[in-house]
Amino acid sequence: MNTLMTGNEAIARGVYEYGVSVAAAYPGTPSTEILENIVKYPEVYCQWSPNEKVAMEVGIGAAIAGARSIVTMKMVGVNVAADPLFTVAYTGIRAGLVLVSADDPGMHSSQNEQDNRLYAAFAKIPMLEPSNSQEAKDMVGLAMEISETFDTPVMLRITTRIAHSLSLVELNDPIERLVKTYERNPRKYVMLPGNGRARRLVVEERMHKLADYTETVAVNNMELKDQSIGIITSGISYQYVKEALPTASVLKLGLTNPLPSGLIKEFAAKVDKLYVVEELEPYMEKEVRLLGINVIGKELFPPYGELSVRMVSEKISGQPVITVAPVFDAPIRPPVMCPGCPHRGIFYTLKQLKLVVSGDIGCYTLGAMAPLEAMDTTICMGASISAGLGMIKAHPEMAENMVAVIGDSTFLHSGITGLMDVVYNGGNLTTLILDNSITGMTGHQHNPASGKTLMGQAAPQVDFVALCKALGVKRITEVDPFDLARVKEIIKTEVAAPEPSVIIARRPCALIIKNTEKPLQVQDCTGCKMCLKLGCPALSFDEVNKTIQVDQALCTGCGLCINVCKFKALRKAGDA
Template structure:
């Protein structure tokens, strides 16, 4: 068995290679960019950058309807740009499986906000997978494609920066044969005029019920029994923090988080003295558990709705223990700057010299706001 030390993004690219993706599209943005950069190494996959995330998704939708397994990647705010076709695509459904990778950025390491895109999956009634390390990031590409084809729905694979950019060991497999599913012209399915979309609304609701049952059965949502005084529901990187902070606690690890497995959670809750829900950003899982009438001992109120978590935060919230870890050493601040040869330097220099200010777009342009350019 060959193993490799891969970032989450490299592992997702490897998953696209192993699980039969034929078309991959993306718009770059930290922490997602390396996914398509790595996919491009395999000539078996048609990989292309798009001018924006909406176009990336539209090209991917076309490939899916034509019968290809397809992956489209973007950072979290990119899903705002792609939301228009996405919401209609959840009505029409897929032909070849389609996985939408949303790389979220809790803590705003390189972003203008820290929106929690799990809400998009719930809003659009898509399947949702959350890997907790690089192995899962690879494996979940295959599972997302399987779920997409089984339930006729696009599936979101949601990572966060710590998953996207951290390296863990990954077992490499052989690539599956790439096959195209047969394309059949089907106006009632793929043309979302009102009469057709009304019919698809019912399909969508039925599919959600079937995915909820799948969520109860799948090993993607598994219980790790230990001491039953504390039971924790966690997903994504929060799962790793819980395992490090509370190795003795029982954990319900959620990998498939829309729809959540409410019956499994209720069974788990009934067998532990305290039920905690640990998730970064929005209380998406916690609110659904509380709304189902399941008693929650702690979660958002004891931790935080903003920024990243850490093992010491979790130990403090649940056990009341202060961290014994040393505070990070003070280091000089190193603000980001434009690259030495960046073509934006000249215009910003001219603007600064002439005391003009402009509004700016995303990404590198915002660096024109910093000294010495100060033009945005």
């Protein structure tokens, strides 16, 4: 049976078909839907972890205990998981362990653009790269086979286009799901320096064996056609090459660490002119050059952003691709917080107070966008608090005029240690925890504070007040972010306090609560446009009649704009 699947859905199907027992992840686009689809297969235990490092360690523990395991994350998540990843490359595993790294060329939903093929090379672990959904599913099985054959974790590296594009997948019955018995082996799994030095040699021996294996593995193969042009490629770039240059000879690589040097030399000898087509870093190109082979690569293609069929065609053949369908320029629509978003009032107030705001990763990062424009920095998950501490240590006077802002899920991910650092090192920083009861930015995944697990089971909820007290914070205040007057008063008070403080702004995400309020109405508007400074997409200005309009389909009736309007022109339906 064949069915259309995204790459993420196909990986989840591969997890089901190839006997995986444990799956762990922290949500991050473009990888999030993998776990959300695995949970549809009740045979597999799956969980959201507080962060990627924890997810990696859960997978490692399960694999050492004897269960096939998979861990998924976006590419920046591997930065967080790198510590256990590099060490499990030394220890090896007992049952298959696969790390899915979902890279994001073009930064569709990421704060940086990194090429995690370099992580596989750095960690000295094998890496597979599928070029469509069928291969994404099949490579879960191949990765498990390689993992168990060579006693190593395996990286399955996908990109946004593979993760989210649909292609046909053949569905098969699952193999028997077996969990091996645990075997105690401290010399293998306890990474004291003495044991580590012995395992370091194992890693090198393994890479030599993998170098032989990669020469004959079926996912590395030559497609010989017109031999005047030869192209080495992998992943989604293979699809661009096949569409742009259907008659060219291609060396398609699916196992890309280690690269098959013998196969590359053989292919290079068969073609007149050799190209490497790859997104982001010249990862394969550099390896080809080290073999003494003349190749064309990044002279033509940029080391950033996504490639395309058009770019490949124009750069290599000099001919643009003829498109049948007309191309339309879509209007630019900047990202904006949803109508009724509880974060909006916080950032409106922060801008009013003209505070320096050390920001973080989440929906609330949109507080940096016009018209709110109330965020000064965003570095990575959890950095708001730590960076805020650094700023006030550099300029102590900044403490009287700055706050750190972080969401509930991000605080649990990597903000707790930052707040602990503030207390420990005497930083009088005010931290705002924006608790909207869910992991909002990636699509409403549960976390340790939401009261439910990925598999739908009820779970204890983290008590943020008790947690902050345990970290040593003495000044903790809870506020409703829609109560603008109190929010403003509390922020001013806490920023002025000469010690660490925490403000917990608590109100559920507007998309997870059933709205019972009626849309607002406008009456006797003066056209001052003060309410537009909230940046609510339900509000617009009628240039003809010089009045505010409320989009009845978008308005949630939250009433935030009522608190902003000085002329009482905005009101709830039925109010006098």
